[in-house]
Amino acid sequence: MDNKYDAIIIGSGSNGLSAAIHLQQKGLRTAVFEQASIPGGATKTLEVTLPGFKHDIGSAILPLGYASPFLRTLPLEEHGLEWIFPDIPYSHPFADGSALACYKDINMTADQVPEDAKAYKSLFEPIINDWPHIENNLLGPLKWPKHPLKLSKFGLKAFTSAHSLVNHYFKNEKTKVFFYGSAAHSTLPLTGVASSSFGLVLTAMAHKYGWPFPKGGAGKFIEAMLSYYKSMGGEINFNQKITHIEDLPEATSYIFDLTPKQLLEIKGTNFPDLYRKRMGNYKYGAGVFKMDWALSEPIPWLSEKCKKSGTVHLGYSQEELERSENSTHYHSTNKNPYVLLAQHSIFDPTRAPENKHTAWAYCHVPNGNTRDYIAEIEAQIEKAAPGFKECILARSTMNTQALENFNPNLVGGDINGGSQDITQLFTRPITKFSPYSTPNPRVYICSSSTPPGGGVHGMGGYSAAEKVLRDHF
Numbered sequence: 016m017d018n019k020y021d022a023i024i025i026g027s028g029s030n031g032l033s034a035a036i037h038l039q040q041k042g043l044r045t046a047v048f049e050q051a052s053i054p055g056g057a058t059k060t061l062e063v064t065l066p067g068f069k070h071d072i073g074s075a076i077l078p079l080g081y082a083s084p085f086l087r088t089l090p091l092e093e094h095g096l097e098w099i100f101p102d103i104p105y106s107h108p109f110a111d112g113s114a115l116a117c118y119k120d121i122n123m124t125a126d127q128v129p130e131d132a133k134a135y136k137s138l139f140e141p142i143i144n145d146w147p148h149i150e151n152n153l154l155g156p157l158k159w160p161k162h163p164l165k166l167s168k169f170g171l172k173a174f175t176s177a178h179s180l181v182n183h184y185f186k187n188e189k190t191k192v193f194f195y196g197s198a199a200h201s202t203l204p205l206t207g208v209a210s211s212s213f214g215l216v217l218t219a220m221a222h223k224y225g226w227p228f229p230k231g232g233a234g235k236f237i238e239a240m241l242s243y244y245k246s247m248g249g250e251i252n253f254n255q256k257i258t259h260i261e262d263l264p265e266a267t268s269y270i271f272d273l274t275p276k277q278l279l280e281i282k283g284t285n286f287p288d289l290y291r292k293r294m295g296n297y298k299y300g301a302g303v304f305k306m307d308w309a310l311s312e313p314i315p316w317l318s319e320k321c322k323k324s325g326t327v328h329l330g331y332s333q334e335e336l337e338r339s340e341n342s343t344h345y346h347s348t349n350k351n352p353y354v355l356l357a358q359h360s361i362f363d364p365t366r367a368p369e370n371k372h373t374a375w376a377y378c379h380v381p382n383g384n385t386r387d388y389i390a391e392i393e394a395q396i397e398k399a400a401p402g403f404k405e406c407i408l409a410r411s412t413m414n415t416q417a418l419e420n421f422n423p424n425l426v427g428g429d430i431n432g433g434s435q436d437i438t439q440l441f442t443r444p445i446t447k448f449s450p451y452s453t454p455n456p457r458v459y460i461c462s463s464s465t466p467p468g469g470g471v472h473g474m475g476g477y478s479a480a481e482k483v484l485r486d487h488f
């Protein structure tokens with residue numbers, strides 16, 4: 016069939032653009048259709064508080080974008096991307112004013128708690144050393160590993176709960192809390208199977224690469240991807256909400272950067288009932304309550320380590336963090352939430368007017384919960400940075416409904432395109448030989464609802480594009 020396009024990509028998130036770029040690089044004729052007026056999905060930078068203050072509405076810290084086996088091959092620096100590496104990737108303050116820092120240097124990090132130093136290194140050094148051999152298995156669909164021993168060594172640590180892992184490795188409560196801070200990125204209960212996996216990967220990334228972010232805002236990452244895509248002849252159309260395959264030009268393949276709920280709503284896909292039923296059972300995870308602040312000065316952290324960190328994890332004991340992450344799953348209320356905070360303007364003056372600052376944070380909440388968590392989040396920051404509230408010039412908040420209005424992929428405020436528990440970690444959206452294909456041989460899915468899940472890494476898009484190439488070209 017002489018179609019006008021080889022592939023149409025629906026949605027311009029980091030996965031949609033990765034699929035489009037990979038196919039365009041291979042000489043295919045592609046076009047992207049996006050419902051919003053600007054690209055990027057959950058990776059956008061907007062002035063939502065005061066003029067001149069640039070806030071990342073969704074993703075903000077992009078270690079996976081920097082380290083992604085696909086994205087790191089793209090000439091994004093030639094298209095305007097500049098990476099900024101904070102002095103310290105992340106830190107975790109405690110109620111006594113002290114903090115533990117995750118330095119890029121693993122020895123400096125481990126030496127902060129002498130009684131756990133050996134265990135810390137024995138936990139992370141093998142992952143850091145083995146990373147080049149296991150990254151394709153961890154950031155792609157289930158496949159037979161080239162290095163099964165190295166992968167199983169990682170798997171033994173990763174498939175356990177963060178709770179069991181810290182109690183096995185560490186003696187000091189502060190080291191345990193410190194690991195919980197990165198493990199809680201999973202949005203899973205910290206007592207749940209595989210909740211340690213995110214902490215292991217993200218901390219290994221911090222030691223291997225750092226936790227960088229794009230100068231000027233996460234949106235600059237998307238701008239660079241789009242500029243590269245267009246430079247190869249790729250086309251993008253905005254304000255095009257697709258509801259029917261017939262809304263789109265004729266093409267050999269259609270790749271949807273959507274989650275299962277939305278894909279099932281698209282008409283004309285001719286999916287059989289069994290596939291619809293299995294996709295209909297897909298589980299969405301916890302949501303988030305998102306905050307951005309315009310600040311008169313940097314956050315007045317008690318700890319010097321926090322002042323030099325790009326990201327700060329808040330949660331003051333093991334018990335508090337466990338309760339927080341359990342409550343989001345069991346729909347109970349929680350007064351002391353785990354808070355994930357980023358402070359870009361300390362390292363990137365382009366984010367705010369001269370001598371002014373920005374801060375970005377969220378806490379996890381039950382999926383679809385629309386309660387306001389301003390007081391809880393700000394109280395958690397105040398404990399480690401007394402006087403924070405006096406620095407606030409303006410704030411912007413988004414509950415789960417506002418997030419979903421902003422981007423329909425954020426179903427119930429879920430930022431990872433679906434729960435990342437053990438049943439959906441590698442077998443998303445359903446257990447299937449190729450998770451990117453569907454029963455319709457022309458329709459594919461490439462969003463974070465496919466392996467490897469949430470995060471700006473583009474690997475879902477890349478793997479879906481590989482499947483399209485194998486099937487049709």
Ligand SMILES: Cc1cc2nc3c(=O)[nH]c(=O)nc-3n(C[C@H](O)[C@H](O)[C@H](O)COP(=O)(O)OP(=O)(O)OC[C@H]3O[C@@H](n4cnc5c(N)ncnc54)[C@H](O)[C@@H]3O)c2cc1C
Nearest residue numbers: 026028029030050056057073074075076257424463470471
């Ligand atoms: C608050 C928040 C904080 C986050 N923090 C981080 C972080 O610090 N680091 C990190 O790596 N990740 C982070 N993430 C996760 C990351 O942003 C996502 O995993 C990533 O954006 C997923 O990319 P995607 O391409 O799969 O989907 P999306 O980015 O959601 O893109 C999907 C696109 O499809 C479009 N679309 C939807 N329906 C239609 C339709 N019918 N027709 C046409 N277009 C449609 C949407 O408008 C959107 O542009 C965060 C997310 C959020 C929300």
